Amino acid sequence: xxxxxxxxxxxxxxxxxxxxxxxxxxxxxxxxxxxxxxxxxxxxxxxxxxxxxxxxxxxxxxxxxxxxxxxxxxxxxxxxxxxxxxxxxxxxxxxxxxxxxxxxxxxxxxxxxxxxxxxxxxxxxxxxxxxxxxxxxxxxxxxxxxxxxxxxxxxxxxxxxxxxxxxxxxxxxxxxxxxxxxxxxxxxxxxxxxxxxxxxxxxxxxxxxxxxxxxxxxx
Numbered sequence: 001x002x003x004x005x006x007x008x009x010x011x012x013x014x015x016x017x018x019x020x021x022x023x024x025x026x027x028x029x030x031x032x033x034x035x036x037x038x039x040x041x042x043x044x045x046x047x048x049x050x051x052x053x054x055x056x057x058x059x060x061x062x063x064x065x066x067x068x069x070x071x072x073x074x075x076x077x078x079x080x081x082x083x084x085x086x087x088x089x090x091x092x093x094x095x096x097x098x099x100x101x102x103x104x105x106x107x108x109x110x111x112x113x114x115x116x117x118x119x120x121x122x123x124x125x126x127x128x129x130x131x132x133x134x135x136x137x138x139x140x141x142x143x144x145x146x147x148x149x150x151x152x153x154x155x156x157x158x159x160x161x162x163x164x165x166x167x168x169x170x171x172x173x174x175x176x177x178x179x180x181x182x183x184x185x186x187x188x189x190x191x192x193x194x195x196x197x198x199x200x201x202x203x204x205x206x207x208x209x210x211x212x213x214x215x216x217x218x219x
Contacts, residue, residue, distance in 0.1 A: 011057035016042025020085035024093025030056030037210035070099035122178030169197030
């Protein structure tokens, strides 16, 4: 399915029946990272798996801002007439979900995010150095995005009213201290660190994230 919002065409895969659950992928990916998870989730939820602007089958763009992606999410939810959906975001998708929840604190029933940071300094030093080197070679705007955005005041998270679950791998790209600061800033938050997992190992082309969400979200 295609939706035209905020001047771009967004592709959404929709399947299943039940309460609405939005899935948001990470940087440089598409909804296809959830191919293994969607069949399980669709047994309980109507799954809306998005390709964010500039990704997958959605419109290409030359410049990326997380705030634009958050605006797209809210506009798409309006177009789809989704009332208080669940939302799960991985990495950049998690950033998008939290920024949307800051903008409209009552919009989501429940939020789960994995490997999310709200400032580039929240990522570990080795990853930042590697990304800077890659940017010098490729000039990829998606790498530029991670090195310069978001720049969110954690105090703004105090506006979020939905319960939030923060998921991180034991060997994540996000600094543990940064993760704890995000958790402390959210009024209703549960922080879970998954033993043995990396930033993406339990999410990308994995059924593990489906089992986590099925345990986490009410039927």
